[in-house]
Amino acid sequence: MRKDAVEKARQVRLVIMDVDGVLTDGKAFYGGSSLEVLAFDIRDGTGIKYLHRSGIRTALMTGRDIPAVRDRALTLGIEEVVQGAKVKKEAYESIRERAGLTDAQIAYIGDDLPDIPVMRMVGLAVAVSDAPPEVIEHADIVTERRGGEGAVREMAEFILKAQGKWEEILSRYLD
Numbered sequence: 001m002r003k004d005a006v007e008k009a010r011q012v013r014l015v016i017m018d019v020d021g022v023l024t025d026g027k028a029f030y031g032g033s034s035l036e037v038l039a040f041d042i043r044d045g046t047g048i049k050y051l052h053r054s055g056i057r058t059a060l061m062t063g064r065d066i067p068a069v070r071d072r073a074l075t076l077g078i079e080e081v082v083q084g085a086k087v088k089k090e091a092y093e094s095i096r097e098r099a100g101l102t103d104a105q106i107a108y109i110g111d112d113l114p115d116i117p118v119m120r121m122v123g124l125a126v127a128v129s130d131a132p133p134e135v136i137e138h139a140d141i142v143t144e145r146r147g148g149e150g151a152v153r154e155m156a157e158f159i160l161k162a163q164g165k166w167e168e169i170l171s172r173y174l175d
Contacts (some may be wrong), residue, residue, distance in 0.1 A: 001140070001142070004140070005141045008104070008107075008123050009159045009162035010162050010163055011104050011105055012056060012106065012123065012124055013055075013057065013101055014056065014099050014101055014105060015051055015056060015057070015059070015106075015107045015108075015109070015159070016058075016060070016061055016095060016107070016109075017060055017061070017152060018062060018112075018115055019060055019062040019066075019069055021110075021128065021147040021148070022110060022111050022147045023060070023148065023152060024038045024040060024147070024148040025146065025147055026111075026147060026148065027148075036066055036067075036068065037068065038066065038068045038069070039148065040072050040148070041149055041150050043153040044151070044152035045076050047156030047157065048078065048156065049076065049077070050157075050169050052077055053169065054160055054163070054169065057080070058078045058079075059080035059081070059082070060073055060081045060082070061088060061092065061118075062082070062083050063086055063114060064083065064084070066083065069081065069083060080095055080098070082095060088115060089121070092118045092122075102123075103123055104123035105123060106123055106124075107123065107124035107125075108124075109126040109127070109128065109151065109152060110125075110126075110131070111128045111131045111135065112132065113132070113135065115127075115135060116135060116138050119135070119139065120138055125138055125139050126141050126143065127139035127141075128143050128145070128151040129142055129143050129144055129146050130146040141155070141158060143155060
């Protein structure tokens with residue numbers, strides 16, 4: 001973790017997530033010519049809901065176009081979903097403009113080389129633990145968990161703790 005990561009996390013108002021290799025473990029299961037199944041970690045979904053409860057918006061950005069991604073976003077209340085983003089930097093800039101935020105107010109979590117340009121622009125860059133070294137070197141924090149195995153939840157907790165909002169989330173379950 002970079003020494004200024006906590007300070008960067010305090011400024012986050014929007015979290016943008018890659019999908020394959022971040023919200024999933026990168027595996028895709030095919031059943032026939034048109035069915036593609038992805039597995040999402042429930043803990044990641046819970047972390048996303050905690051971000052929403054704390055006033056932090058979320059978005060998904062992926063290079064592929066998969067119906068399961070739209071379905072998962074709808075289930076979690078993720079309003080911004082950009083699929084087919086072949087050039088992620090351009091997709092990111094579009095999301096940032098629609099959100100009306102600065103780079104410093106945005107966190108991004110990625111796992112592979114196409115994520116590096118966005119990671120270099122945002123305020124808080126996060127890499128999953130199983131990302132290649134070239135991606136990890138551009139991250140402010142690296143999760144202990146692998147992509148698709150709770151890495152997004154881990155990142156959400158880091159941001160919420162940095163912002164002093166984690167105790168409020170906990171109080172709902174401890175009172």
